[in-house]
Every structure is written in structure tokens, then in C-alpha cells.
Amino acid sequence: MSAESVCLQCGACCAYFRVAFYWGEADPNIAGAVPMELIQKLDALRVVMKGTHSRPVRCVALDGTVGQSVCCTIYESRPSPCRELQVAWVNGVPSEQCDRARLAWGLQPIEMGDLLTAVSPLPSFTLPTNPPIVAQP
Template identity: 35%
Template sequence: MTDIDPGFDCRSCGACCAYSADWPRFSTESDEALDAIPPELVSADLSGMRCENERCAALDGTLGEAVSCRIYALRPEVCHTCLPGDPECTMARAARGWAPVAA
């Protein structure tokens, strides 16, 4: 991983939350954790978060400006593991034509 700009704030990006309808999938969450996610935000096949086009339905705001997750404390494991500057972050930003997060 590269050195990350200490001033970078994921809430000014959101690329990872609007990269692919296949990305916000459930994998290691407990039944209790899944039950805590509001049903209207879960995909019809129950495999992950519901997306509108490629964008997670729990994401509010404008990409590249200001975004927030409506269920941040309850978000799936895949959302916890995506970190600024990691390969997934870089891939999601590149798909939008944005530069990687680096110092």
C-alpha cells in the first residue's frame, strides 16, 4: 500500500460504495448482524446490499464531494475491509477516472 494522505476523508469520495452491484455482498456476517440491516436495503436475493445501478442504496450524498453511509455501524464486512489506498479503493477510484489515494 502507498503512503496515504493523512487529510484524506472517505466521506469526500464514495467510489467504493458505487463501484459494482456485486461488491457489497454478505460473506462472514452473523445472522444477528444481517438481521440488523434494514430490509429495504438488502438485495432481493438476500446476498448483499441493494444497489441502484452500481450504487449501494445505503449511500447518501454526491460522489466525489460529500457522502455518508446510512448504516455505517451496521455495514457489511466487505465495507469494513475496504480501506483508503488499498487495491479495492484504487480500483473503484480508477473506474471513475479518479487518481489513487496517496500522499
């Protein structure tokens, strides 16, 4: 199972954490910025994704059912906290945040073996029965 497929079946982080970030990430003059209509002011320098400021948390950009099938409706324009949070065991690194969010939703933490992806097997070869003899100098 790939990290992407785990995320598309989970979504727990989007319905557990407050997503706060620098307001400049939502600057409408910047291509790929977080849409202004999906944020609210947190303080002088930070904004939050709507739906994540207080409990119960559910980001307005999350579509689907947590733990079954989800997607981010602004994936290409998602804010930095969403880009930085990694699925547990991606690149062999655990993620306390991923585990905590999954447990809060009654989902088991991801095990390292869950993210093994299919790799092409090594080409097969047969050792020669009569290996060449190399003359010693």
C-alpha cells in the same frame, strides 16, 4: 488528510462494487444488523445491498455525490465487506480495490503521502553548552 476525510469526499467503492455478505448480518434479532429493507437475496446464503447487484452500481445507503461529499446512512450497521475495504495506504498498505473504484469514477488513486496526519512536533530542547563531565572509574 485522514482516511475518514478521504472516504467522506469519495464514496467510489459504494458506487462500484457489489456488496454481498452472509444473510446473518441482516438478522433483525441482532443489534446493529444491516437493515432488512436495504438488502435483497443473492443466493441461499448471501444477500446484497440494494443497488449493488447490477450495473450501474450505487448502494442505497450512500448519500451524497461521489467524489465530492458522501456519507453512509447506515455506517454503524454497515456489512462486513464495507468494514473490510480499506482506504489505500491506511497503515502503509495499498488497496487495489480502493484504487480501482476511484479510477472508475475518474478520481486519482490515493498516494501514500495523501494520508499523512498532523502529529505534534517533538518538544524542542537545547543541548547544554557545558555538558557534565562524568568521571571514569
